[in-house]
Amino acid sequence: RRNFISAGAAAGIASAFGAPIGGLLFSMEEVSSFWTKSLSWQIFFCCMVATFVTDLLNSAFHGYQHVGTFGHFEKEHYVLFHIATGININLLLFIPTIIIGIIGGILGAFFTFFKLKMARMRKRIFFKLPKPIMAKIIHCIEPIICMVIISTVYMYVPDSFGCTHFTCLTKDGNTTYGCYNDTRADPEAEPNVIRYKCNKGSMNKIGTIWYTNGTYNEVATLLHLAGEDAVKNLFSRNTHLNFGFASLTCVLFLHFFFVSWASGTAVACGILVPAVFIGGLYGRLVGITLVNILKSFGSKDPHYWNWTDPGVFALIGAASFFGGVTRLTMAVTIIMIEITNDVQFIIPIMLSILIAKWIGDYFTHPIYHATLELKCIPFLRAEPHLVIASKRLNAELYTALDVMASPVVTVYPKQSVYKAAKILLNTTHSGFPVAKKKTMLSKSKHFYGLITRTELYVLLMKEEVFFTKEDIDNESETEGKSLKHVTYNEISNEKLCKAFEVERRLQKYVDDPKYKDLYIDLYPFINDSAISIPTKFSLYRAFLIFRTMGLRHLVVVDEFNCIRGIITRKDLMDFKLLESISKVVFNGKKEGKVLAKRISDDSWDINAMWDTSILDSEIADMNDIVA
Secondary structure: OHHHHHHHHHHHHHHHHOOHHHHHHHHHHHHOOOOOHHHHHHHHHHHHHHHHHHHHHHOOEEOOEEOOOOOOOOHHHHOOOOOOOOOOOOHHHHHHHHHHHHHHHHHHHHHHHHHHHHHHHHHHHHHHOOOHHHHHHHHHHHHHHHHHHHHHHHHHHHHHOOOEEOOEEOOOOOEEOOOOOOOOOOOOOOOOOOOOOOOOOOEEEEOOEEEEOOEEOHHHHHHOOOHHHHHHHHHOOOOOOOOOHHHHHHHHHHHHHHHHHHOOOOOOOOOHHHHHHHHHHHHHHHHHHHHHHHHHOOOOOOOOOHHHOHHHHHHHHHHHHHHHHHOOOHHHHHHHHHHHOOHHHHHHHHHHHHHHHHHHHHHOOOHHHHHHHHOOOOOOOOOOOOEEOOEEOOHHHOEHHHHOEOOOOOEOOEEEHHHHHHHHHHOOOOEEEEEEOOOOOOOOOEEEEEEEHHHHHHHHOOHHHOEEHHHHHHOOOOOOOOOOOOOHHHHHOOOOOOHHHHHHHHHHHHHOHHHHHEEEEOHHHOEOOOOEEEOOOEHHHHHHHHHHOOOOEEEEEOOOOEEEEEEEHHHHOHHHHHHHHHHHHOOOOHHHHHHHHHHHOOOOOOOOOOOHHHHHHHHHHHHHHHO
């Protein structure tokens, strides 16, 4: 199931944006916490098929209309934001690229912060509602309200901006009213423009130049077009005078706020195209600023300064904001290249994404990780992150004993039906260590293996495998030999009963006294290859083992192989690690107890709670011990 989720996420990116390699890298870098070589080629094949099928169907239909070109792939239709005009790169390009990367990191972090604040506000409102049905009603009404407000604002905001003439520069450098792009080529009026309430005007050709008194509305061109078409306008090359400062700034603020609001509603909507659009807006602002600065110096070599095209910086800005929000590096780089077909700018794109990631990581979590935390989904980061009072702690200095859950609920290879049913009814654990006693009078529980909750469910639903105490006395204690002949293959294909039926049967086993004398043999179904670690095992390495091997349970044993505790995914989450480590750092002092309580209450500010001198002395002592 885990592999199917990874493949589905990759196929979705590949199909939606025509980026098969980007989908593969997205799944590897963001979605999957467990990765293998075989999974790589499986998802690679999945992305290839998804992209091919999507392109094949799109070749026959444009806008739900059959066009009779089935099997004919046109690059303009299958590269989402196809850029046909190449521009030479100058070394000076990396200076504004760094600036754009910084802006992308700051805006990306603020976007994540604002989106999470609104999500938490929704949760508080829903929690205070007296009836659950009211929350469902609000879930349905909010997107409608959002749609009405956004549509109204976007419809009437262009009225606040005047009309803009189609202007361009001809070959000899003179300005004329023939188009709205700044180019040394022949003027050509681009059709992808919204006039709104502006005068269409007329066009006349005098000599080799077209003249027009037509106008268009810059804000309407950005807001009233579909998202993909608006992004194409921002990415367009040789269109320096397309949009001005006022229109770009206004649309940037509006779109930033509305996207952060709408993306959190109950309607399923992605953030890739909106993120690319927002990044393109401030990227183009930086580009226009640079063009005006260079014009003030009176540059007379247009070929040398050709790299200052605002469309180039719009592309770099789009990549930086996308990277600042998601904190992905390889995936975002390849996705941006695949959806624009502009390989020439891969180095500036990589630089802007990397800087945006560094800046964004300083302020907030990536948006996907933050959303998972908000939904209480235990998704582990790549490495343990321990920060207390602005001090980064070394996880190598702590052990599995510091974070394990104890005491542990265990089962025995030959388990009473009554006790097994009672354990399942009274706990929510998904796995149980199997313990063995060396002698009948021994109280030590020696680790033997692991069995899952589902396997216990299936076994307890088959009463024909139950046996009595007399059967045990008459049967030799040969490990792996079942008293009732049932194999793992026989029950692995067994369909589990409905939840209420399982609970009813378990309750019957607990209430009926006869099941206290009945047993089940777990030997054939125990995972005797389950991983265990000693109590003094490094916390950092335990974290890496747990994550890279895709474990669900990690049993902690002492030097005699006796079960001391167990580590699950929730024990390795950031908040739980801080709660556990704080008790160790402060050795049971008052500050540690207060911290642990405030962490568990989820109402804490970890960096402003106490004098850091206490922590400094503790860390210094531990470093001396290690040295």
